[in-house]
Amino acid sequence: xxxxxxxxxxxxxxxxxxxxxxxxxxxxxxxxxxxxxxxxxxxxxxxxxxxxxxxxxxxxxxxxxxxxxxxxxxxxxxxxxxxxxxxxxxxxxxxxxxxxxxxxxxxxxxxxxxxxxxx
Amino acid sequence: xxxxxxxxxxxxxxxxxxxxxxxxxxxxxxxxxxxxxxxxxxxxxxxxxxxxxxxxxxxxxxxxxxxxxxxxxxxxxxxxxxxxxxxxxxxxxxxxxxxxxxxxxxxxxxxxxxxxxxxxxxxxxxxxxxxxxxxxxxxxxxxxxxxxxxxxxxxxxxxxxxxxxxxxxxxxxxxxx
Numbered sequence: 001x002x003x004x005x006x007x008x009x010x011x012x013x014x015x016x017x018x019x020x021x022x023x024x025x026x027x028x029x030x031x032x033x034x035x036x037x038x039x040x041x042x043x044x045x046x047x048x049x050x051x052x053x054x055x056x057x058x059x060x061x062x063x064x065x066x067x068x069x070x071x072x073x074x075x076x077x078x079x080x081x082x083x084x085x086x087x088x089x090x091x092x093x094x095x096x097x098x099x100x101x102x103x104x105x106x107x108x109x110x111x112x113x114x115x116x117x118x119x
Numbered sequence: 120x121x122x123x124x125x126x127x128x129x130x131x132x133x134x135x136x137x138x139x140x141x142x143x144x145x146x147x148x149x150x151x152x153x154x155x156x157x158x159x160x161x162x163x164x165x166x167x168x169x170x171x172x173x174x175x176x177x178x179x180x181x182x183x184x185x186x187x188x189x190x191x192x193x194x195x196x197x198x199x200x201x202x203x204x205x206x207x208x209x210x211x212x213x214x215x216x217x218x219x220x221x222x223x224x225x226x227x228x229x230x231x232x233x234x235x236x237x238x239x240x241x242x243x244x245x246x247x248x249x250x251x252x253x254x255x256x257x258x259x260x261x262x263x264x265x266x267x268x269x270x271x272x273x274x275x276x277x278x279x280x281x282x283x284x285x286x287x288x289x290x291x292x293x294x295x296x
Contacts, residue, residue: 037276037277038276038277038279038280059277060188060191060195060273061187061191061277062187062191088195108180108183108187108188109184109284110284110287111280111283111287112280
């Protein structure tokens, strides 16, 4: 009886471990937003919590991806982010872990606006 | 790069926003590139004047963007010229633009406060409208080298954005009146 209980515990532990591994295996996606012709493309992007979003500047002129939530800072997972100046060809990545809508702009070109929706 | 020439009747009002003067230009690709770089340098000079004289945040942000963007575009033009082993060629239109810009800078530098801001903003809007029109309607259809044409196309998209930004700046200043 005791041996059976031990076996049950062992299998349960293994199953739990397997579950954890499975959860860890769920690949976080990587999304790209192009800064091109003074627009963000796509201008609206929906991602899952924990996904990575990368902005790539394909224009001749510098741009930023600056969260309108304020505060600045480029710490991964933070609700507020700011790429600072991205020259032509440069990129900036952020991992957004908190669900919500992240409206952002280019600090240099106020006509450039985008939203990342994190589910 | 081919040196085929074309006769272009273009208003030198490209820059002479307050006093348009008609001019005849006969430009090849290298001369058009020179005009574009000259026009960018003039806008950079206007922006430096704005940073020296304006306390309006919107005007200052716009001016900083003009310096940043036009410097980047001129850098791209220089890189392309180096790659093609050519040099932009000075011409009558570039010289005409510079003369008009001197007059406008003199006028602007005598203004202060809201008067300066309004002049600068309205001049930027008209300047970009005029230059963008010339690039789109006159230069682009006549540029012979494909790489030069692509560079002009890309720059035009940036300058259209400046035009929209200038509209916004003028509207905000009008609201302050």
